[in-house]
Amino acid sequence: MSDRWKQNVLATSSLTLALIPGIAEAATFSLQEASIADVNAAFDAGALTSSTLTQLYLNRIDTYDRAGPNLNSVAYLNPNALAEAAELDELRRKGTILGPLHGIPVLIKDSYNVKGLPTSNGVEALKSLTATDDAFAVKQLRDAGAVILGKANMSTWAFSYDGVSEAYGPVINPYAPDDRTPGGSSSGSGVSVASSMALLAMGGETGGSIRVPSTHDSLVGLKPSAGLISVAGTWPLTTERDVVGPMAKSVTDVAISMDALVAYDPNNIWNPYIPDNPRPTSYTAYLDDNSLQGKVLALPRPYIGKGDPAKGESFPIDPQVAEAFEQAKEVLEAQGATLIEVDIPAHETWFIDYLVEGNLPNGYPSPESTRNLQSRAYYYEELIKGYNDDEIKSFVDLVDIIPEDNENYEYVKEIADIIAAGEAKPWEELPEVDQALEAIAKLRTEEYEEFMAEEGIDAFVFPSLNYLAPPQDEEEASEVYELYGSLPARFEANILGVPGITVPMGYSEEGIPMSLEFLGNYYGEAEILGYAYDYEAATNLYQPPALVPALPGEEFSYQPIPEPSATPAIVLFGLGAFALKYKRKR
Structure with a gap:
């Protein structure tokens, strides 16, 4: 038991201020299931501080990431995290709240610059490089009040789904530590949040690096539209496909983070190519448990195992994933959605004309040009x-x-x-970029957006991955990808640039997470957040991994809103035989 952990148990116990007579029930939450709303309510009630919360996460990193199962999801801790949390506590005490993430600890993928911390991009030779400024997304999180807890581990050069970094070693999947990949390249981001080492983590995606680890680690992960969140200050892979986005345990937490992350950046290389008003006033305003009522959701046949394999249109679907998807369809229909099966014209253009016959659509140059x-x-x-x-x-x-x-x-x-x-x-000096993006915009408009409009489709829905997390062994993983392919909707999300969000869909017999994906219209993040929220509220399928159980002091009960006539005291204590439970409406 670390000294820091012992100190925190004492500190947590000391937070019991008084018992308020006449309280019928108290709000409760555990660190493993806590949402940003839970934590903010405790902050507002004066029952929890950012300093205590940050220490609790550091305790879990000590216990489970650095020791015990050695998940290895956190590459580097911010030595100033507790000091930053204390500063935010002092601001709160004085009545200043910076934003919806005030005092919330977050982890940042190691491809992002964080001022004063090393940026390795998973590369051993780069571990000595220290950022002199924050990436744009990190600045936005700080402006919203977030505590930067540290850097999350990742696949080397962001190349793979295996989650192995030559700089910091492999990341372990907490749901299947013996033999399954955690997904990559945002492996540490996924595992750290799933294992309750932060409330939120930032990932990055070029070809599935947010959605894949979010699926394998039972998280909500949003791959945003190309250019919506500036990638300035992050290491690129394929510039016209690179995006950054949040990974969390709930749709609400992702929406809250999007309100902080999406803003104008004069250094955003996508500025000449994105809509003038790329975001709504608030993403959280779209979170409604009736969002699916009356909506038409299309099931792309190639992504549910119903395309023509002879034409390269589809791959098979794992029987357990297929069974979970059938259950998900029942939920979607019960929530008022109409489901139809379709073939997306843009998919056929790309996969048949290009991948099978070798003809590039609309003059679009090769992605590896x-x-x-x-x-x-x-x-x-x-x-x-x-x-x-x-x-x-x-x-x-x-x-x-x-x-x-x-x-x-x-x-x-x-x-x-x-x-x-x-x-x-740079982009602006490469005329081929304009050619490529114009071709993609034409393809997206004519064979994706217009198709959705003609068919009355509000979004597409399908299993995020048609297979379970592959074995960590490279050769065995290759066999899985050869059989099942690597990622449904890679073309639509990563080349057409439309948004996709994953949400937990259940667990296999072995306890391997499975996810549902909603794929939306270009810059339609708000709408698919609403659909995902409705599905999540109806199912509530997230389960924390058993490998990383709660530590003492991680479960709380408190009176969130004292009555005006009540004694102005707040209760906070570890849940036990005398804890009162309050069921939150999700």
Whole structure:
């Protein structure tokens, strides 16, 4: 038992201020199931402080991430986290609330810059680089009052779903620690939130890196529309597909974070290509448990195992996932939605014309074309220069630092050669980008949005993944991907740039999480948040992993709103035989 943990138990016990006569029931929550609303209510009641909450999360990281099952989801802790929490507590005491995340501890994927902390992007050679400023999304979270708890582990260079970092080691799936991948590349973000080491974590996605770990770790994960949240200050992979987004235990927490994250950034490289008013006044305003009433949800046949495999249209679906999806369909219909099966024209254009026959749609250049390497090299170099490191002054320096037998050495050398040749270019200097995005916009409008309008479709819905979390063993995982494919809706979400949100759909016989995905219209995040919220409220399927049980002092009961005539005292104590329970309406 760590000294810090012992101290916190004493501190928690000391928070019992008084018992209020006449209280019929108290609000209760546990750290494992707490939402941002729960915590804010306790903050508002004076029953909990950010300092105590931050310490509780640090205790769990000590106990489960650094020791015990060694989940290894947190790459680096912010040494100033408790001090930042204390400052936010003092502001609250003085009546200043910065925003809806005031005092809420969050973790940030290690591809983001966080001022004063290292940014490795999962790469051993980059661990010495310290950010001199925050990424845009991190600034937004701070402005909303968040406590930056630290950096979440991730797959090296954001390349894979395996969750293995050469910088900090592999991340362990708390639902299946012996043999299943946690998903990647935002592996640490998923595992840390699922294991109650933070209320919220930021992920990043180019080809499933938010939705895949959210599925494997039973979370709500939102992959936003391209350009909605500025990626400034994060390491890119494929610039025209990269997005950043939140991962949490509930749709409400994701919506609250979106209200903080979505804002204008003059440095957003997507500014010339995105709508003038890209967000509603509030995403939380769309959270209604009648959101599905009267809506038409389309089930894309290729994503539910009903496409034509001979044409490359579909992959099979795991029987347990299929059974869970049948149950999900019943819930959706019970909530008032009409379900229809469809073929998305854009899917057929891409997968048949391009993947099967090799013809690129509408003149769209190859996703792995020179332009992507040029822009990636440019933004890599800009990031490196921004760290002001004594040893690594240019990305080119990595060629002499990374061993030639490193599995990614040739990749590093390819990028370095582009920089050394003066061929690294920002977006605005690459005319091919305009060509590509115009072609994609045309395809999205004609064969996705217009199709939705003609058929009266409000959103698409299907299993987020048609398979269970693969084994961690690389060869065995490859067999799973060969059989089932890697990610449904990769084309629509990651190339067309439309939003997708995952929400827990149940668990397999082995306890492996499964998820449902709602795929929306371009910049239709608010609507699919509402649909996901309605489904979540009707099912409430999230279960914390048994591998990381509650620690003493993590369950609370308190009187949230004292009556005006009541003694102005608040009760806070660890739940036990005398705790009074209050059922929250989700």
